[in-house]
Amino acid sequence: MNPSTDAYPIDRIRQDVPVLHELCYLNTGTVGIMNETVLASHLEAISHYERYGHAGEAATREGYETGRAAFARLLNARPEEIALTRNASDGINYVVAGLDLPAGSTIVTTTEEHPAVLHPLALAARKSGVKIRMISLDDSDEELLKSFRSAVSGGDVKLAIFSHVSCETGRRLPVNDMCNICRAYEVLSLVDAAQSLGQFPVDVQQLGCDFTTGNGHKWLSGPKGTGFLHVRADRTDLLSPSYVGDGSVEPRFDRSRFSQNGIDDSHWAFRGDAWRFEFGTRNWHLYKAIADAVRYQEEIGWELIYQHVDRLSTSLKHELAIRSGVTVHTPDSWADSCGIVTFSVDGWDGVQLAEELWQTHNIIQRRVQIPSGVRISVAHYTNEQDIEQFLTALDQIRGQASE
Numbered sequence: 001m002n003p004s005t006d007a008y009p010i011d012r013i014r015q016d017v018p019v020l021h022e023l024c025y026l027n028t029g030t031v032g033i034m035n036e037t038v039l040a041s042h043l044e045a046i047s048h049y050e051r052y053g054h055a056g057e058a059a060t061r062e063g064y065e066t067g068r069a070a071f072a073r074l075l076n077a078r079p080e081e082i083a084l085t086r087n088a089s090d091g092i093n094y095v096v097a098g099l100d101l102p103a104g105s106t107i108v109t110t111t112e113e114h115p116a117v118l119h120p121l122a123l124a125a126r127k128s129g130v131k132i133r134m135i136s137l138d139d140s141d142e143e144l145l146k147s148f149r150s151a152v153s154g155g156d157v158k159l160a161i162f163s164h165v166s167c168e169t170g171r172r173l174p175v176n177d178m179c180n181i182c183r184a185y186e187v188l189s190l191v192d193a194a195q196s197l198g199q200f201p202v203d204v205q206q207l208g209c210d211f212t213t214g215n216g217h218k219w220l221s222g223p224k225g226t227g228f229l230h231v232r233a234d235r236t237d238l239l240s241p242s243y244v245g246d247g248s249v250e251p252r253f254d255r256s257r258f259s260q261n262g263i264d265d266s267h268w269a270f271r272g273d274a275w276r277f278e279f280g281t282r283n284w285h286l287y288k289a290i291a292d293a294v295r296y297q298e299e300i301g302w303e304l305i306y307q308h309v310d311r312l313s314t315s316l317k318h319e320l321a322i323r324s325g326v327t328v329h330t331p332d333s334w335a336d337s338c339g340i341v342t343f344s345v346d347g348w349d350g351v352q353l354a355e356e357l358w359q360t361h362n363i364i365q366r367r368v369q370i371p372s373g374v375r376i377s378v379a380h381y382t383n384e385q386d387i388e389q390f391l392t393a394l395d396q397i398r399g400q401a402s403e
């Protein structure tokens with residue numbers, strides 16, 4: 001394997017993530033690891049707020065807004081188009097529940113979506129009689145686009161939801177074309193960017209999507225419990241939140257409108273921007289830490305990170321492909337993939353293989369179901385030794401199996 005290019009400061013990055021000396025951590029696709037610099041300032045801010053209560057709140061709102069600005073910058077969006085959420089699942093639910101789709105209308109999605117998409121769709125189907133049409137991702141991009149076009153062109157379709165990157169195989173979907181097809185048939189599009197943001201550029205202007213959701217705890221290595229929903233400015237009024245509270249409606253609260261004589265809601269409306277999904281007291285600091293985590297990777301340089309991850313994951317795919325009985329399920333080219341590499345081993349169930357890698361070899365990864373196999377995540381802090389350690393463990397496991 002070629003060593004890291006001199007320009008990529010992998011040793012410095014790893015010094016900031018000391019747990020990498022203890023663990024072979026290849027599961028950033030589930031949760032990333034926060035580096036010590038960001039963590040120290042995050043813990044200090046949280047401690048201050050918790051110790052001082054409201055007296056310690058002065059800087060918190062400002063910090064919260066830096067999180068919004070960081071997501072907006074990454075997505076090439078305007079801050080007022082970004083709702084700060086707890087995770088990607090929140091964003092998906094806000095759209096599916098917020099559109100108030102009539103019974104009999106259809107939502108199109110794919111069979112490889114995360115449960116964060118499929119469960120809200122099952123609920124919408126049960127509660128409001130919406131129909132769900134699923135397309136398979138078994139085909140080439142060309143075939144996929146054909147079946148997608150045919151699925152959304154029925155006239156009954158109101159919304160399509162699809163991942164930017166499949167959480168199962170790490171394949172990058174042709175979402176630009178999928179969004180164009182949606183626009184041509186006046187179908188709203190929601191891109192699930194949970195596995196793409198931080199892996200390669202996600203530009204909502206270029207994609208032409210109506211809604212995009214994602215989180216901060218995977219490839220951005222931000223705090224758990226952070227996410228966003230991007231709502232294109234002219235789409236905001238299509239979404240009516242199922243939950244509201246102080247902060248999400250206009251005008252600001254006026255008690256005189258709520259009296260024993262009833263509620264005067266003549267001026268009452270959801271806020272006109274993505275704030276309509278934000279209300280109540282929050283752990284404001286989480287979003288400041290997102291801004292810090294994003295800045296950390298920006299300072300390394302996104303292009304350098306992408307090149308590093310491309311080089312390591314491509315080399316990993318080639319190493320896996322030359323091993324007998326191993327099948328790689330992730331596309332080979334970087335343009336069609338990312339830092340996720342999924343493979344299966346003949347005779348091994350994914351759950352058992354993942355367990356063996358973790359329990360016996362200390363290699364943290366995740367099993368996948370389509371196909372039954374294992375998902376490896378190569379991140380900005382992964383190095384050659386991690387990949388070699390994993391391959392050595394895999395060879396031992398395969399060796400045991402054939403003895």
Ligand SMILES: Cc1ncc(COP(=O)(O)O)c(C=O)c1O
Pocket residue numbers: 029030086087088089090114116117163165166167192194195214215227
């Ligand atoms: C493609 C995809 N969508 C959604 C999610 C759910 O993300 P969250 O936990 O932020 O709701 C995941 C998490 O693994 C994912 O991989």
